[in-house]
Amino acid sequence: MSNQTNVSIFPEKYLSDQQNRLVIMAALAPVAGKTRFQPAGFPEIGHVIYSTPDNQKVCIVDSAASMANHLETVCVQGFDLSLVDELDGLPYVKCIIGQNRDELVATSLSEGHRLASYYFLNGNRVINNTIEEKKFGEVLLADEFRLRNLAKKTHPLPAQWWNVFSAIFRYDPNSLVHGILFPAMGIKLPRVLTATLDAFGADRIATSGVKFDKISKKDPKNPGQAIFSKDEESASEIRATFTIDLSLIRSFGRGNEGLNDAQKQLILGFALWKIKKLIGSSFRFRSECDLELTGLQIDGKVSKVSDLAVDIETLIKNAGFQDPRVTEIYWDENELFKPAKDIPEDGSEDPDDGDDQSDEDE
């Protein structure tokens, strides 16, 4: 279903201009009038709060990597990792296992390294129900990126980039939006969409509680009274900043090389769709971090969330993707999940009758 009538942003307009970046700033606040929220906790230091040179306390609610994860989460259904209806027809890659090749392990929208994940590059593609012999990484390198003759270079020559962009776009446009790194091939594409989420005027709020185990089934002599503590934050302002690198999108294609205009528009439109999805609807960053939009600026102008509307279905349709849209990469389960080997302790015989064996851990 096309939403053409509700569309407010036309990607072609931004891409035809000479504007280098598009900055979108969203002011957020905890829902239902709450004053507290829970930022990301980092190992050993918990929430990160620091004093800035501008004399305020800033809390990193989510790092850029974490925001990228959130922006990918909005693309898929919660539990089975299938695409949301609006993105129907958008290509992506699946890693599958199982005798019937029907057990999903990960997708390029859930994997940290996206298309460059080990689980795609070192698995075997399934085509017409047949498992290819070559690893998918080799297929990409030789047949898609066509990086066979790098000479002494370890990374693509300028002219070879067009194949790289086209191939990544064909298999997983999401990888172009959030950046991708193939270290062995010298391919490093920066993020088109970079997002940060910070809270200003932040203050830590420590709370604690006790969980009573009144039944005490586990250990009747020691009824459970687990004491827990948690830190939350309050802040005078929570701000999400989204920066879209327009010139980078423009550089993905030139004339008949690389991405065409419709494909570049999809990259921009997909980035905008993600932002709208994240800030315009109910999205919980964490269980105690349910934030809602209170203000929006697009390119420095006060805007409404409806101003971010793009016709994503049409953009996908116009991008010229070919079937199959979803690339399946198969792994033998025992290769992917290597079971630990049992260790017989040879020569240590014990004539005990076995009664006293315990199942204690080492």
Added chain:
Amino acid sequence: MQQTFPVGRFHATPWRAFPFDDPYGEWPPSPWRLLRAILARSFQLSREFPKDSEEEHERLRELLVHAFCTSKISWQLPTQSWRGPGIQQYHPADFEYSHPSPRKFKVYDYREEFRDGTLDIADLGHELIKFFTIYKDKSKKDILEFFNENMELVKMEPDIAPEKVKALNDLIRKMKLTARKYKHYFPDEKSYTATKVKDNFWLTPENTSPLFWILDSDHSLWKPDLLIHLDDCLARMTYFGRAESITYIERIHENLDIVANCFLRDSRTTVAVPVLCPKANATLEDVGCMTNEKKVANSTIPPGAVWKYAERPLITKNKKPQRPSKKLLPTTVLQFAIGGRVFPPLKLWLRVTERFRGTILQKIAQNQTGNQKAQFYELSSDIRENYSLLTGKGENGVRLTGHRHAAFFLIPDEEVKPTRLICYRKKPFTSEEQMAILSASEVPLAWDYRGNQWKLRLVPLSKETPLPYEKDIFGESRLWETLVPYVPPLHVFRQNGKPKPGAEVENQVKSNLENLNLPQAEISLLDESSNSVQWMKVHRPRRERRWQTNDDKRGYRIRLNFIVPTKGPVFIGNSSHFGLGLFAPVPVDGSTQLKGNV
């Protein structure tokens, strides 16, 4: 070039530094990093232009590298910038089973003889079973497990009957089976393993104070077409360092007054930090190298680069802006009502006034430094001197003379409880001092060393709040009596208990009155029946507390009969600025003496 970081952070780790053990952080930003970032955007720019401009862009890149590398680089760094805490994060690394710790157990070979029904496995393909084990689990239930030749569990019988356990153990003994020890890993759920990474960053002022790159170059190298190319590349730099460092960077055209405060040196000093720079003769190929190329991966420094050293400018931290406070009119008197569950005995009244003044000085120190843990004695001597009329100590800690500094009096009520506190000074308190006093009054006051359970609370009263006539220490009268006992400054008795000539109480009072230029007075000690003598705590300055152990002194009740009516307050003797030796006018029909509460 002017550079800002809108999010206020520059995320980067210096070349080859281990992020978890990066001693310096990357500040100033490395010229090597900047040049590579510009080149990356130059290649991107080429892709945006028609194909026939590629050759021209390649030429410009060569020129750019030469012009940049031969420039002398310095910075004007914002002085209000410092290293952030750095954040550690777990990134998913591999899929695998999250194995719990292995279970150690013993297995026995499974024999053909067992197929007689002793081990009830009729429902299993016998040929699968190669090993078995029997053991008690944590809840003391007997468990029997069977394994195939790969030690994979094929059957488990939980909670087997005791008779079966006994039969089985008998069988094991009879057949002299020996147990083999095994560590067995049971596969658990499949999940990601994670690796911990660290993201170091430097905090920068958001927009107020940019960072300036100053390139001192041969002017002829930066031709107009190269400058245009540079501008185009800078305009495309969305971030610098890690993706978290959103940045704006541009060449400045207007003639701003920019003075470098950070310079590169070839040699190291004790406070300099290493900065990776391109060599003057670095080539485009050098600078464009990939980090995983062999020649780079196996070297301590990339080709065409050199370590130089820079001394960062001193950090200046902004004092927190003080909230504009109401200007209070000068006043000589501030009054507080005192509330509490348990009031101190007369002997310990001084503890209240002493601690209250201490809290006032602490508040002043906090206001001066913006540090909530600051102490007054930590302030520089010239700042402390500004408050000599509160502390009673002038230059170099010398005591002020002439009763000029602030005094703190406790006024008792009918039940002889100290329910009012008065701050008095001949020279009116300034607005700042009053704010400190009012701020101190919000802090509960403990008067006992044994714990803080008995705290007094102060409530400010308007300065016009009257005192009862018989306790109006600011009144006027010829006849005055001690409201709080007088402690002579000198010992009245020798160590042998005999009076010290010249140090009699009357003489000392007379001397005190003369020092204060008060009129002559007839001095008399009130008789024993009205508790004329009682032990009182006196103030011991911090510097004397180490060697003086006894702060209990004799306090005396005194009557003064001046030759002319005299205006109060009259307070004399030891610790008189903490409320001892305070006098009140005697009503015509009575006395102000404190009774009881000894």
